[in-house]
Amino acid sequence: MTTTPPSTAHAATRGNYVLLRADTLRLLLPQDEVGDVEYLETRPRSRAQAGLFDLPQGDGVRSVAALSHRMTLLPTFPDDRFLVTSLAGAGDNIVWSWNEVKVLFDVTLHLRTLPAVLRGPDMPVDEYVEAEDGIAYLCSGQRLGAFAIARRG
Amino acid sequence: MDTNLPFAADATANEGGIDLARPGQRAAARLIEYKRGHHVALAPHATIELIERPALVEVPGAAYYACGLMSWQGRQLPVVDLDTLLRAYPSEYRLPWRYGLVVAYQVAPRAPVQHGVLALPALPQTVVVGDEAQCELPTDSDLWPLIALSCFQHDGHPVPIIDCGRVFGAAHH
Numbered sequence: 001m002t003t004t005p006p007s008t009a010h011a012a013t014r015g016n017y018v019l020l021r022a023d024t025l026r027l028l029l030p031q032d033e034v035g036d037v038e039y040l041e042t043r044p045r046s047r048a049q050a051g052l053f054d055l056p057q058g059d060g061v062r063s064v065a066a067l068s069h070r071m072t073l074l075p076t077f078p079d080d081r082f083l084v085t086s087l088a089g090a091g092d093n094i095v096w097s098w099n100e101v102k103v104l105f106d107v108t109l110h111l112r113t114l115p116a117v118l119r120g121p122d123m124p125v126d127e128y129v130e131a132e133d134g135i136a137y138l139c140s141g142q143r144l145g146a147f148a149i150a151r152r153g
Numbered sequence: 154m155d156t157n158l159p160f161a162a163d164a165t166a167n168e169g170g171i172d173l174a175r176p177g178q179r180a181a182a183r184l185i186e187y188k189r190g191h192h193v194a195l196a197p198h199a200t201i202e203l204i205e206r207p208a209l210v211e212v213p214g215a216a217y218y219a220c221g222l223m224s225w226q227g228r229q230l231p232v233v234d235l236d237t238l239l240r241a242y243p244s245e246y247r248l249p250w251r252y253g254l255v256v257a258y259q260v261a262p263r264a265p266v267q268h269g270v271l272a273l274p275a276l277p278q279t280v281v282v283g284d285e286a287q288c289e290l291p292t293d294s295d296l297w298p299l300i301a302l303s304c305f306q307h308d309g310h311p312v313p314i315i316d317c318g319r320v321f322g323a324a325h326h
Contacts (some may be wrong), residue, residue: 025213071213114212115231117269118222119324123214127230128222135229136208146250147214 011127014108019136020085021077021100022067026136028109028129034087037101040064044077044097051095051152053077055084063094065148071124072129073152111138116119122147178285182305184312185254186275187235192307197279199256201268204216207232207253216324217243220272223253231254231321232270238325239294250274258317269321280307296325 016031024101044053044064051073053064081097091094102132111127124147125137182194202225209221209232218238222229232253237243250272251297257266286305290297300320301313 018277024210070211112229113271114222115321116323117233117321117325118212118215118219118231120214120219121326123212125213137213152260 003113011111011113012108013111017104017107017109018085019100019102020075020096020098022071022081022098023069024134025067025069025071026131026134027139027144028064028136029087029139029141029144031103033088034093035088038084039099040082040084046077049150050075051153055095057124063091064097065091065094066097067148068087069072070146071144073148087144089140089142091149094145098145104125109138122150155273177279180282182280182282182312182314183278184307185235185271185273186277187239187273189272189274190308190310192235192312193301194280194282194305194307194312195256195317196314199258199317200277201255201257203277204253204255204256204270206251207270209274216326217241218325220250220270221253223270225255225268225270228268230268230270232272233320234272235315238320239296241294241296244310255319256317258321260322262316265309267321269317282307 018034019026020029020041025144028135042056043073044055047054051065052068055062055064064084066077068074080099082099083098084095085098085101088094109129113127114125122141125139127138127140181197183193183197183200184194186192195221207223211221212219215221218232218234220232223232234250252273253270254273255268255270256279257264257268260284284306287305288304288306288311290304292303297313300315302316304311304313306312
């Protein structure tokens with residue numbers, strides 16, 4: 001009989017990544033897809049368009065999105081989100097709010113493929129890494145934006 | 154509670170399990186209630202460990218029947234809700250999960266043994282069944298012929314014997 005292997009394939013990739021946390025959802029995106037981190041100095045305001053919030057900026061207004069732990073857009077802006085970044089491919093006029101943003105320089109990620117049985121038809125993630133504080137999913141701005149915006153209420 | 158279930162380390166999900174095709178044979182089966190009054194059976198050697206109230210990590214955009222990932226012995230195992238899988242949509246009336254049953258499976262003979270987790274509302278039981286109890290598969294899900302090896306009657310109800318390799322080997326869309 002064949003010995004028991006890990007249930008998922010392993011691969012390693014090296015580079016600069018950014019760890020983004022929204023509630024318990026942890027995402028890893030290539031650093032070149034994540035814009036500068038800004039602190040939220042004022043609370044975003046709700047608007048009629050569900051899942052997006054208005055953030056006053058100078059004379060204008062920017063759109064802010066807040067992800068749930070399922071990577072869907074929250075209908076109410078959470079009190080504990082105080083960081084925002086833009087994400088390449090995830091909406092030109094949207095910034096995304098986070099509990100935590102951490103830049104990982106020249107890091108080697110040991111990627112594990114998600115088990116086939118879990119795959120949904122338009123799942124935005126394929127791989128994950130295991131860190132001390134939990135699982136982080138490797139994602140891209142384009143897949144994140146497409147998935148989350150398609151699920152706003 | 155973390156109950157270790159008996160497991161034959163060199164057995165697989167399909168070998169030496171419940172085989173109702175042999176006349177006169179009686180064999181043990183792990184009886185699993187996946188929704189109130191409805192059961193499936195597994196070969197006892199395919200059930201590895203029972204975890205009470207397992208900690209799960211959800212996977213964004215996962216299949217409708219996927220509960221997430223569960224950490225077990227240094228790896229992450231897929232967790233599946235059998236009731237939701239069989240009904241083909243999530244139900245707000247399903248029983249809450251209380252246990253995670255770690256199962257072993259192979260997707261083909263001599264393939265590596267892999268593990269998955271069934272999210273269960275109740276503790277499994279062990280029963281002994283004979284070939285005289287063999288019956289037709291139930292017709293309440295199109296999935297039964299795809300995941301079940303056989304079926305037997307228990308307390309007047311059909312109990313499909315499922316192959317975990319067919320449950321966990323691929324996505325069900």
